[in-house]
Amino acid sequence: MTVDQLPAADASQPRRSPLAPPAGQLGPAELLLWNDRELRAGWRLLIFAVLIAVLNLAGFSLMAKLHLPKVTPVNLPPATLLIQESAVFLCAVIATAVMGFLEGRPFGVYGLPVAEAFGARFWRGAAWGISMITAVILLLRAFGGFSFGDLALRGPAIWRYAAIWGVVFLSVGFFEEFQFRGYAQFTLCTGLGFWPAATVISAAFGAIHLANPGESKIGGLSVFVIAMFFCLTLRRTGSLWFAVGMHAAFDWGETFLYSVPDSGLVAPGHLLNSSLHGPAWLTGGSVGPEGSVMAFVVTALAAAIFAWAYPARDQDA
Secondary structure (H helix, E strand, O other), X not given: OOHHHOOOOOOOOXXXXXXXXXXXXXXXXXXXXXXXXXXOHHHHHHXXXXXXXXXXXXXXXXXXXOOOOOOEOOEOOHHHHHHHHHHHHHHHHHHHHHXXXXXXXXXXXXXXXXXXXXXXXXXXHHHHHHHHHHHHHHHHHHOOOEEOOOEOOOOHHHHHHHHHHHHHHHHXXXXXXXXXXXXXXXXXXXXXXXXXXXXXXXXXXXXXXXXXOOOOHHHXXXXXXXXXXXXXXXXXXXOOHHHHHHHHHHHHHHHHHOOOOEOXXXXXXXXXXXXXXXOHHHHOHHHOHHHOHXXXXXXXXXXXXXXXXXXXXXXXX
């Protein structure tokens, strides 16, 4: 996704975009709002944020009226979590579609082209995600910080919860990637450039995770680092499908397969009675493996391998 490849706001549609600048030369006052073809990135992001806030407020009000169980750190009902994550993802989709209409841009330029849905990039990303969390767990095991324990589930319950959490974390991957690295990354990129925008948005992504009970500053920093890796995959592949697959698979492996805390949260219906033991720098403490030094090592190594496997295109140089 690069600014120089994007269609002009007045070129992709015959109509005049409501966000196009007024006709004629812009004066000093107008220059605070407009660039040479549309509203400046900051104002467009503000409109997007307001849309998200209004839609989320409506969605959570509806969920409250339906008396759905509340999601808390000690109560993570999969069905409610799925509804909640799907609802906020839908809000992001609607807000993005509205902004795309106003800007005269097709929906696919914001990172999730429908033609690539669940294609090779998604599954490659999923393979990377499960490999990364497995590498972290094995390093913890090698240094004496993790024990697999015995099975917490038996028989059909294993497959049922594996599928349930797979769908839940797919919705999480869609929401978090599209909310932060979809319209927001695209728009801020038009004002700051790709990597400055990625840094700002990844920092916000990490800061928001600090609100999770059991999260720590080191855990928030780890989230920032892996968010920058997600941005690298967006830059090199041109879409969010790789990142969605990687995000969903990493969280599924962490929460269900290896049954450890995920950003400070422990979910029911996990596969193992596993345990973390040892110093917090090794295990991540209450945060879980995301707060471990091993997560930084694995993410750095994975990013280096990815950068080699997916070399920069001319426009990325």
